[in-house]
Amino acid sequence: MHWPVVCENREGGGAAAGGRGGRSMPPPFRIAVLGAQGVGKTAIVQRFLHDDYSEAPTPATSRARRVHLSAAVLNGHVHDLQITDYPAITSFPGNSMQEWTDTCCRGIRSAHVYILVYDICCFDSFEYIKTMRQQILETRVLGTGDMPILVVGNKRDLQRGRVIPRHNMSDLVRKNWKCGYVECSAKFNWHVLLLFGEALRSVGCARCKHVHATIRFQRALRNERCALM
Numbered sequence: 001m002h003w004p005v006v007c008e009n010r011e012g013g014g015a016a017a018g019g020r021g022g023r024s025m026p027p028p029f030r031i032a033v034l035g036a037q038g039v040g041k042t043a044i045v046q047r048f049l050h051d052d053y054s055e056a057p058t059p060a061t062s063r064a065r066r067v068h069l070s071a072a073v074l075n076g077h078v079h080d081l082q083i084t085d086y087p088a089i090t091s092f093p094g095n096s097m098q099e100w101t102d103t104c105c106r107g108i109r110s111a112h113v114y115i116l117v118y119d120i121c122c123f124d125s126f127e128y129i130k131t132m133r134q135q136i137l138e139t140r141v142l143g144t145g146d147m148p149i150l151v152v153g154n155k156r157d158l159q160r161g162r163v164i165p166r167h168n169m170s171d172l173v174r175k176n177w178k179c180g181y182v183e184c185s186a187k188f189n190w191h192v193l194l195l196f197g198e199a200l201r202s203v204g205c206a207r208c209k210h211v212h213a214t215i216r217f218q219r220a221l222r223n224e225r226c227a228l229m
Contacts, residue, residue: 028080029072029203031196032108035117036128037088040154042066043186044117045085048196053187063087063104072200081200084111088128092135109140112203113148115195120153120183121161126169133177148202152195153183 035041038057046052049068066085071078084107092108093099099109114136116129133149140147151173153166166183173181180198184191 028082029113029200030107030111031081031083031113031115031199032111033083033085033115033117034129034132035088036119036122036125039117039119039122039125040186041117042085044152044154044184044192044195045083047186047189047192049083051189053189058087065104065106067107074200079200084108092132092139094135094139113150113199115150115152115199117152117154119155120166120169121155121158121163123163126164133179148180148199149177150180150182150195150199150202151177153181154186156183156190157185157188 033041033045042058043053045066045068046054049070065087068083068085070081070083072081073079086108087104089102089105089108093102093105096109099105099107114133116132118125118129129151133151136147136149153169159166170181173179180202182191182195182198184195186192
């Protein structure tokens with residue numbers, strides 16, 4: 001299904017502040033992007049924020065989380081987006097103490113939606129997000145409603161090498177896991193906007209209860225608004 005998503009580029013952050021008219025802003029949507037090493041998490045985020053793609057892999061030794069700021073309009077209201085690209089963590093922190101002890105996990109338990117990325121050509125990367133999803137469900141408590149999780153199969157451009165048929169994966173994730181499912185190609189910018197639209201829509205449905213929300217994205221507010229932590 002294709003959602004009505006429009007993407008805008010914007011230079012600087014002044015337009016956003018002026019457009020808000022000094023009114024109080026809703027709390028930011030916090031999006032956590034998780035996945036095993038080499039699945040293309042960073043490539044997806046960079047493609048979404050800057051319409052840029054690099055073949056260079058993130059060093060396996062990198063343990064820094066990258067926090068990006070963007071914005072979206074949901075049902076006529078501007079929402080700040082905080083998109084955190086996490087390194088491949090060994091396990092989801094079971095409590096706040098574990099979360100803040102490991103610097104690369106900070107903020108992960110307070111995310112509003114989790115994007116779990118796997119490589120459609122790598123079965124181990126799927127096993128990774130399978131474990132991560134289970135740990136999220138076991139350790140996170142929302143109080144009401146379900147925890148929004150979106151499973152993303154990246155590298156669709158290499159689908160001849162996929163290890164699990166698409167319809168099997170889609171049925172498992174949507175019917176058994178009750179999660180959203182999108183396949184994309186960061187390399188060819190295919191369905192990247194769609195997956196972030198799905199992620200934001202899942203949060204919007206939980207917080208605003210508008211199933212057919214209209215979403216407009218604005219890419220990174222400033223190039224320097226990415227923090228390595």
